[in-house]
Amino acid sequence: MNAPATDQLPVVVVGSGPIGLAAAAHLVERGLEPLVLEAGTAAGAAVRDWSHVRLFSTWAEVVDPAAEKLLAPTGWVRPDGAAYPTGGDWAEQYLQPLADALGDKVRYGATVTGVARAGRDRVVDSGRDEQPFTVHIATADGREERITARAVIDASGTWSVPSPIGADGLPALGEGAVSEHVAYRVPDLNDPVVRARYAGKRTAVVGSGASAFTALAYLADLAKVEDGTHAVWILRRGIGAGTYGGGEADELPARGALGLRAKAAVEAGHASAATGFRTEAVERDADGRLVLLAEDGRRLDPVDEVIVLTGFRPDLSFLAEVRLGLDERLQAPTALAPLIDPNVHSCGTVYPHGVNELSHPEQDVYLVGMKSYGRAPTFLAMTGYEQVRSIAAALAGDREAAERVELTLPETGVCGGAGLFDDPDAAQSGEGGGCCAAPTTLQIGIGAPVSSGGC
Template identity: 80%
Template sequence: MGEQQLPVVVIGAGPVGLAAAAHLVGRGLEPLVLEAGPSAGTAVRDWSHVRLFSPWAEVVDPAAEKLLAPTGWVKPDGATYPSGGDWASLYLQPLADVLGDRVRYGAEVSGVSRAGRDRVVDAGREEQPFTVHVAHADGTEERITARAVIDASGTWTAPSPAGGDGLPALGEKAAAGRIAYRVPDLDDPAVRARYAGRRTAVIGSGASAFTALAYLAELAKEEPGTHAVWILRRGISGSTFGGGEADELPARGALGLRARAAVEDGYASAVTGFRTAAVEMDGDRLVLVGEDERRIDAVDEVIVLTGFRPDTSILSELRLNLDERLEAPVALAPLIDPNVHSCGTVYPHGAKELSHPEKDVYVVGMKSYGRAPTFLAMTGYEQVRSVAAALAGDQEAAERVELTLPETGVCGGAGLFDEPEGTEQSGGGCCAAPTTLQIGVGAPTASGGC
């Protein structure tokens, strides 16, 4: 079989993976989507209770919509906001169904390489197709030969830990039964019972943390004794709660305003400048200990929402060029680096920024951002439009920008090591005491000192 007849393997049947398949079909290329889960959007279904801050108009890919139209599929109202469950059932699964046997479920990719060439071998490397090693849900294995590989497997399975140094805090693994790494579904009676009337620490400063705080505040209105302790590694500033009304994605701005209201109304207290070093047991409760040995009053549960990180182990036999900080492609990293960027938009980007020394391998979607935050679905759609054009040999289309991104509404890059508010930074100044922000009525304080 000639290389042009081989499929382009797409890893992951999530929003960006399925969009990649739609664009490849539109280009006359044959995709083969390998999904480890039992259905389209398996990861999305895990957060089916969470509402997107992008409306339907921005989470349906144009090439996918073109494939769906002949089936009688009706696009939801573009001005409304889907939940994760809506996105999966009303769009992702119908799209996967249209693609038919081009999508295989229960097919977990365990590795990708050049056929007959490990990472070290130079000779004849680019002339060889790719070999994709697949483990099926029934226990069988398969080797699939591909002309190109698009990794859209995401980062959902690799949440970042509570530890302020990027590693699990001491005791974090031992306390795993009391620690969650996802926004809780409080409509689930068992989950609701876990947090109702309890004191819960929420670690993180992004949209997921805002969502968890808002959910817990709503629970607190109905269940006395429910309280959240919001743990921030930095200080409170004008950007802490996101862009608010200035955010060009209004629903995202509203998340931050809801988080602010949770604090101001006394349903949550904020502890700033706190980097978790240890999780200790205090009877049947947990105590968080900071790097400076400050201790937070005991909590019943901990929700860690400190972002995700890419797992590139399945690509370890390929030659990737990744930024040493973000684990994103080196040409993309400067555009999204939270150490540098504050307010503003990320430039649209495509095949050029996503390319690697290993030709015809692309990491796209959330995984392409590595550890950087604020990824949008339409960013991924633009990525795969460009990648499909490049694989089809249409360089002009691959380099063309067809997307204008909204302002992020997020200021003060997340990668910065900020001092608590009111503390001036100086060379190496890292020893200021974390502060507990007392806003509203009834918010308990953290104990201890430095």
């Protein structure tokens, strides 16, 4: 039997998170066949890992338009647009119903282990663009399979690769040896087992972004009912006007309030700050407790636990045989990186982007969602929804629609605190906040500067 024509093959989407499922919805809307491969057992597996954390964005800002159209015939009722969902709410009330609506276009227990051109490793030029992709997967029952695809949209995110304690981007000396006392996620203190881990203990919280604020706020609440609970907040920079975000001036009230809670935790004595502390090593003292050492020789008083919230980075290992064009610093697509580089941009100066900025030397391979931002710390769900709308249009041959980015932007306001990314150390460590708020819809060309304020 002859192999099917490339344009009859599915578009493989890696990951069933919000951006991956939105990609599938846009592909369906365009008459294309998606196949979503999810390593977990349910939609939004990574989102479910932080189900206890509340989003800063409202429901109105985290539901994709094409997805909503797909959901409408199922009787799905959109949650109150002004309410703030938790990660669990997002997964159960939106992502899982959307995956269910897509039916057999979503496959669970399928871990992507490799992507390549059929019969061509990354070195071979001859006939490359005419070949379909082979997507290698490992199934939950231990089998290996290969799927043939016309295009690959990688929406697997960065959740699986948290950044380490070390200030140089590598694990601190001794970090692995004390791993049982190091966590890389915001703890769910409603879980009795997790709560017992931190109750009455001294915990170092490394990082200065919204996740660190959340951990500090949670530990401060625990300190009010559990004597001896204390957080040691480790910042690689100093405390300045923008350290706690925008406060009451923040366009996202929930985010501003969280920053104020972190500030209150310090002022109330539930947390103490160690500033300009670049961790080089972690040691155990004579009692088995953990001591963090800085590059400048400082040693912190012993702590019992460490929570590392210094950002995430993309897993590019399964894309080794395709030709990606990535920025050498951010590991983001080369054309996108200058637009999102936190060393020079705040979220208010990021230009709109779509298929052109997300393309690679390897035709029809795209990194989308948080993975497209590489190590840049600021990302919006609605940015990802726009990315996949543009890509789906391009794959359908509608280049005009692909290049007409319909971007939803906040009108104005505080984006993560004044001068948040003025300090390169904050960008390097992945520390920093997100950005969005009351939206206004603009239609502008890809790469065109935004003339008005906004994020």
